[in-house]
Amino acid sequence: MANSASVILVVEDEALLLWSIVEDLRDAGFDVFDARNADEALAKLESVPEIAVIFTDVNMPGSTDGLRLSAIVRDRWPPVKIIVTSGKEKPGAGVLPEGALFIAKPYFRDEVTAAIHAVLQ
């Protein structure tokens, strides 16, 4: 784990999409962790304090979806930046935590890397 690289956590239940974006972000020079659901994501956040950005899908199986996960992250790890993605409509005002960004699916690598750079500034 290079000190210079920003640490990103990607949360996505769709294996194909998860692997694809993880590969893309690594190619773009980020240090990437992946999680298949909110529980896995919270465990990673606890064990890897260096995580600076969480990029999460909204629709996920299980009791906690991406929106609730975002709220938990904002509450417990205020410095962690949040980027949310969904194939559905953009959540209304007040639903996303303050400062969070939204990217609509399908997204492309450049969009995601640009968003990460934006939140990290």
Place this chain on the structure above:
Amino acid sequence: MPSTKVSDQDFAFLSGGGKLGLLIEKLDWSKSPLGPIRQWPQSLKTSVSIVLRSDVPMVILWGPTGVMIYNDAYSVFASNRHPSLLGSNVQEGWPEVASFNRHVMEVCLGGGTLAYRDQDLTLYRSGKPEQVWMNLDYSPLLDEAGKPAGVIAIVVETTERVAVERWRSSERDRQRQMFDQAPGFMAMLSGPDHIFELTNAAYMQLVGHRDVLGLPVRSALPEIVGQGFIELLDQVYTSGERFVGTALQASIQRTPSAPEEDRFVDLVYQPVRNPTGEVIGIFVQGVDVTDRLIAEDALRQSEMRFRTFAESMPNHVWTSEASGVLNWFNPRVYEYTGVQAGELDGGRWVSVVHPDDVARTADAWQQALDTGFFYETEFRVRRHDGNFRWHIARAIPIRSTEGEITQWIGTNTDIHDQKVFAQKLSESERRLQLSQNAAGISALELDIATGTVYGTDGFWDVWGLTERESVHISVLESIVIPEDRDVRSTEATRQSGTAQPNVEYRIRRPDTGEVRWLSRNIDFVYDTTGKPVKMFGVVQDISGRKESESRQKMLTHELEHRIKNILAMVAAIASQTLRNTDIETGRRVLSDRLRALAKAHDILNDTRWTDASINQVIASTAAVFPSQQIQIDGPPVPLTPKMALSLALAVNELGTNSLKYGALSSQDGVVAIDWSWDAAASDGLANLTWRWKESGGPPVGPPTRRGFGSFLVERVLAADFGGSVRIDYHLGGVECILVAPMAGPTMQDIPE
């Protein structure tokens, strides 16, 4: 008279003298003015013996005080005074008539006699006053010296006879009174000149109370000379045969100095004969029938007016006897039926009534006759052309002044067109109702002032209410759910006519508690001042439509989501496929992968994205490879869309790899794809073991680099099936095994 036995010679005169004979013998006379019986003079004894033996009530009053000695018959007359009366002085014995007896004593002791017939006396024989009538005869009795020494009285009570006579006399008075007061007029004429002997009050009234008694008819009633009555009287008098005349017209002066008046009389001239059979007079008896004739005439005229009226009426008019037998019809009936006049009388009327209506009509008629009330019924009557037309029959009873029904008058009115129209209207209403029912539409009418809502049949069912005539609007308002309160009409918006005309709101049905969507469209009806008075409208349960709309909306959202997911997958596949490769290879591989994805989509589209059959997914994906070298075998397994897609991609990767390096690259190579359920199941899950096994191809080894293809098979397939995937690169061929716990297999799918 009972026999008596007298012991002494001195008492021999009392022998055979009845009860009084014995009483006289036993009485102590020594203290009376007469002294003991032994000292009585012979003249007294003789008189007593005569009196005692008589059946006529007799009494002897002896001496100046009139000592009383009487017989058995007198004792009956004396009643309760007997026996104390025996031996008493007459003026003390009968104190109530003392003065009368004093006079008797004076006259008879002076030698005179007295006789009274039906003498009226008041006696107190039984303690209370009693009016009696008597015949009384008093004569002097002479002593031995020939001088009056006493009085003998014969007393016969005539009360009974007098009473009868009195009654008879009052009876005559009554008869006379009856004669006088008889409603008919009566007169007795005597002699050949017909002189008035007797007239009654009615007769006097007839002739204007003129003083006719003692006068011959000719001069008593000069105005009737020449009218034929005197000639009739003459004829009866001479022939001795009575005359009876009815409705004879007579011109009579009924009030003095008034003009003559025409009267009509029914009369009888009855000859009166003397005991030898000679006609001596004529008894005239009759009735003034003028008023009756006038009344009859009026009735006749009224009847005639009724007939004229009834005959000119456009309706059928008929009359019936009180018994219900029809006896007259106006000409309209005959014109309508084409039947000859008179041929419908009695029971023949039935012949023109529709056979289906006869029994019902007869029942209604009989009921009207029984109750004496109004008659009304509808039936079909045959017209002359054979067509039956509906008529309404009505009849009322006509009653005499005594209240008895004398006849019925009825009418029949043609109501055929109205009836047919009403039937058509009702059929049309029914059709409208049926079409509304079929469309699930029901109609309502609201009276705004009262808030009363009337609905068609289906209306109540829509609202979950029981069938009824009407309901107050507040009931319906309370059924609309509170959240939609602002959508429905309110008292204010109805009054002002500003209620939304077309709205949709939800109700909670009171019967099932179910929430349903209603659509309601209304129109207002206004009065002349422009104020809304009624609200007409239709209501429809649109829950079904609402549900399908919302399902449609959901499906659209779902579809959008799915498309975006697919695009995300395509984007990911493209991104990974094109990484680190030349453009030509990348294009071919991407095209193959997208084709596999598209085929799986075809299958999912067929099942509307519910589930897909494992056989179909494998067969269609494998179809691009040499099919004769591929064996597919396994039980049916339903796959979720996600499983179907990843399995399709995995089979595509395995096939592509095999075609390049494995079994499918050689003509002798075989790929066996099979799957089965393991019995090792828990929590309702069973293990699906799916296998791709290549054989007969060139020897293979593990790949030098694990690319995207391996990732799709090992990671994506395993993840989407929630299981594990292992790929073995045996020398004889590649083997890929997926083991996944799955729900759904039925018992027969699981081997023993």
